[in-house]
Structures are given as C-alpha cells and as structure tokens.
Amino acid sequence: MSDVAQPIEVRRARPSWRFASDRAAAFGAFALGIVFVLCLATLPWTMARIEPHGGGVAQRRFEAADLSASLLPPRWWPAGERDRTRLDQLRAEGHPLPARWLGTDRLGRDVLARCLVGGAISILIGLSAAALTVFIGTAWGMVAGAAGGRIDATMMRIVDVLFGLPSILLVVLLAVAAEGIVERLGADPPPTLRQAINIVTLLVAIGGVSWLTMARVIRGQTLSLRARPFMEACRAIGVPRRRQLLRHLLPNLVGPITVYATLAVPAAILSESFLSFLGIGIREPLPSWGNLAASGLSELNPVASRWWLLLWPCLLIAITLLSLNFVGERLRERLDPRETRR
Numbered sequence: 095m096s097d098v099a100q101p102i103e104v105r106r107a108r109p110s111w112r113f114a115s116d117r118a119a120a121f122g123a124f125a126l127g128i129v130f131v132l133c134l135a136t137l138p139w140t141m142a143r144i145e146p147h148g149g150g151v152a153q154r155r156f157e158a159a160d161l162s163a164s165l166l167p168p169r170w171w172p173a174g175e176r177d178r179t180r181l182d183q184l185r186a187e188g189h190p191l192p193a194r195w196l197g198t199d200r201l202g203r204d205v206l207a208r209c210l211v212g213g214a215i216s217i218l219i220g221l222s223a224a225a226l227t228v229f230i231g232t233a234w235g236m237v238a239g240a241a242g243g244r245i246d247a248t249m250m251r252i253v254d255v256l257f258g259l260p261s262i263l264l265v266v267l268l269a270v271a272a273e274g275i276v277e278r279l280g281a282d283p284p285p286t287l288r289q290a291i292n293i294v295t296l297l298v299a300i301g302g303v304s305w306l307t308m309a310r311v312i313r314g315q316t317l318s319l320r321a322r323p324f325m326e327a328c329r330a331i332g333v334p335r336r337r338q339l340l341r342h343l344l345p346n347l348v349g350p351i352t353v354y355a356t357l358a359v360p361a362a363i364l365s366e367s368f369l370s371f372l373g374i375g376i377r378e379p380l381p382s383w384g385n386l387a388a389s390g391l392s393e394l395n396p397v398a399s400r401w402w403l404l405l406w407p408c409l410l411i412a413i414t415l416l417s418l419n420f421v422g423e424r425l426r427e428r429l430d431p432r433e434t435r436r
Contacts, residue, residue, distance in 0.1 A: 115424055122420030129414050133213035140207045140214075156211040157379045160202035162189060165393075165400055168197045197402040199389065209406050212381035217414070219297060219376075220363035226301030227362065228355045231308025232347070236339055238309070239316025250313065253306050261303040265365065268299040269374045289380055296375050300365045308354050315350050319343055356422035360415045367411055383407040 143152040146160070153159070162184060167173055173181065184191060192198060196205040238249040272295035319325060320343075328338050369375035370384025377385065390404030 115427060118420040119424030122417035122424075125413055126417040126421065129213065129410065129417070130217065133210050133217055136210050137214055140211045155204065156207040156381060158203060160192065160198075163192055163194070163198055163202040164200050166192075166194050166198045166202075167400075168402055169194050171197075171402070196406050197400070199403055200393070205402060205406060208381045208386060209383070209410060212376075212383050212386050212407065213410055213414075215376060215380060216363055216366055216370075216383045216411075219293065219300075219366045219382075220359050223297050223300040223304065223362035223366070224355060224358040226297065227304040227308060227358045228351060230301065231305035231354075232312050232351055234305065234309040235312025235314075236316050236343060236347070239313040239320065240335070240339055240343065242317075242320075246313075250310075253309055256303070257306050262365070262368070264303050265299040265369060266372075266374055268302070269295055269369065289377075292375075292377065296366060296369065300362050304358060304361060304365070308358065311350055311354060312347060315347055316343060319346055353422060353426045356418060356425055360418040360422075363411070363418075364415060383411045387411070 140154075140156045142155055144155050144158055145152050146158060166177060166181070181191070192202070192204050193206070194204065196209065199205055199208070234249065234253070238246045241249075269292075272291060325338070325342060328342055333342075366375055366382065367384035367387070370377075370382045371388045373385070373388065375384055376382035384407075386407035387404060390400070390402075390407065393400040393403045
C-alpha cells in the first residue's frame with residue numbers, strides 16, 4: 095500500500111449571491127413569459143369587433159365604450175352603495191354588463207382589454223426601438239473600432255457631442271416636429287395614417303438617441319479583438335475588411351450585443367411609457383401603459399378614488415422592467431469572462 099497521500103478534490107462553494115441571481119433571473123423569465131403571452135397572444139380577442147349595446151357600428155373590444163357602465167370597480171372588489179345601485183338598475187334593464195375583471199374607465203371601456211392591448215403596443219415598440227438601437231450602435235462601434243485613426247476619432251467625437259445633449263429632450267423635439275409636419279400637410283390625414291406616423295416617429299426618436307452607450311461598448315470590444323493573434327493573422331494573409339468584420343469580429347461580439355440588447359429593451363419601454371404619459375407618444379384611441387397611467391392619475395381624488403385605473407398599468411410596467419433587468423443582469427454574469435473566472 096502506497097504511503098503517498100492522495101490529492102483531495104476541493105469543491106469551491108458557490109457564493110450565495112449567485113443563487114440569489116439565479117432565482118431572480120428565473121423569476122424574471124417566468125414573469126416576462128406570462129406578460130408577453132397575456133399581451134401578445136390575446137390580441138385576436140382584444141382586437142375583435144363587438145356589437146355595442148343598442149345597436150350601432152361594431153367597435154374593437156378595447157375601445158368599445160358604454161357610458162352606462164363607466165367607472166365600475168373590479169367585480170371582485172366590494173362596490174360602494176352608488177355602484178351597487180347602478181349595477182342593480184342595469185341588471186333590471188337587461189343591460190349586458192362587461193366582465194370588468196379589472197374594472198372600467200370613464201367611458202365604460204374594459205380596463206383588462208385596454209391593458210393587454212397597451213402592453214402589446216408598449217412591448218412591440220420597445221423591442222423595435224431596441225433592435226434599432228442595437229443595429230446602429232453595433233454598426234457604428236464596429237466601424238469606428240475597425241477603422242481606427244482619424245475615422246475612429248471623428249466618429250467617437252460625434253458620440254461625445256450627442257452624449258452631452260439630453261436624450262429625452264431630443265425625443266420630445268423629434269416627436270413635436272413630426273406632429274408639426276403632419277399638421278402642415280394641409281388636408282386632415284386619416285386617423286390610421288396619423289397613428290402610423292406617430293408610432294414610426296416614436297420608434298426613430300427612441301432608437302435614434304439610445305445607441306450611444308452601445309456604440310462605445312462595441313467600439314472598445316472591437317479594439318480589444320483587433321489586437322488578438324487571429325485578427326493579426328487575418329490582416330497578414332490579406333483577408334478583406336468586410337470579411338474581417340462579418341466573419342471574425344461580429345461572431346466574437348455576440349455576447350456583449352446580447353447583453354446590451356436585453357438592457358436596451360426595458361429602457362425603450364420606459365421611454366415610450368414616459369412619453370405617452372406626457373401625451374407625446376401613443377395617443378388615444380390607441381392605449382399604451384403610459385397613457386393609461388396618465389388617465390388613471392387624473393382619477394385619483396379625495397372624494398372618489400378610482401385606484402384601479404392607475405394600479406394595473408403601473409404594476410405591469412414595473413413587473414416587465416424588473417423582469418427584463420433580472421434576465422439581462424444574469425446574461426451579463428454568464429457572458430462576461432471576468433465574472434466566469436470568479
């Protein structure tokens with residue numbers, strides 16, 4: 095029997111903060127999946143046209159108004175004496191009451207349908223604006239880092255100048271300018287065209303000012319990759335510049351791009367909600383979480399507080415943003431080589 099001591103395998107205990115991060119990321123992914131499914135998968139139901147009570151033109155479910163059922167609380171919330179009297183009167187008249195799982199607004203529209211449609215609009219605008227941000231920031235940073243010299247210096251000085259300007263102010267100015275251009279067209283455009291112009295302007299405004307941090311990060315990563323031996327070998331054997339960018343640099347930048355894309359989506363959703371809250375972004379009759387919160391804020395008063403009009407859009411915004419940040423932080427930890435070595 096050998097007297098040589100056998101090496102003992104020592105398993106390093108995993109830090110407790112990593113368990114907390116894993117749980118937060120799992121919760122964020124689960125909550126995010128529920129919000130996405132509820133808002134996007136229910137679009138056929140919320141966008142379906144229904145016949146109003148008493149006849150008339152069919153309206154989409156989220157904008158179907160019924161003034162006789164206005165400002166009703168959620169059906170699971172104990173109604174006040176005035177609301178109970180009104181509900182009894184509507185039942186006696188044979189009036190079809192809305193489901194009102196989340197209550198109704200001042201025009202008698204279903205808050206649940208409006209929150210779901212508003213969430214779909216906010217999420218789609220956030221994803222589209224984040225995609226535009228990632229595309230512009232990645233292209234700008236890769237070109238600046240790969241070119242170097244005066245081109246790099248000029249491009250990054252432009253980024254520095256734009257960094258010195260308030261981004262929200264630029265977005266507001268672009269949105270107001272687009273609205274002024276629409277008004278100067280002379281003839282009153284149809285509501286659908288006006289809404290499309292408003293949404294496109296919002297996308298360009300948010301995506302056009304949110305790519306600066308992305309460009310700096312990608313430029314720094316590109317400069318680091320340029321000094322690697324495989325890039326020196328590419329330049330030595332005469333690989334074309336375009337092939338260097340697309341086949342060698344871009345695949346090695348997938349990690350940082352993915353991380354900052356997940357962090358750009360909540361920023362874009364928050365910008366859209368903030369602008370809609372101010373009345374500059376998405377406007378009626380289209381709902382979004384921002385203008386729903388703005389409408390609910392006006393219903394808070396000491397006499398009769400309709401809390402449900404403000405709670406649900408704000409709660410959905412908070413859950414979505416927190417979930418996206420949890421998932422983005424976990425991706426950053428997994429894809430960052432400095433975190434992996436710890």
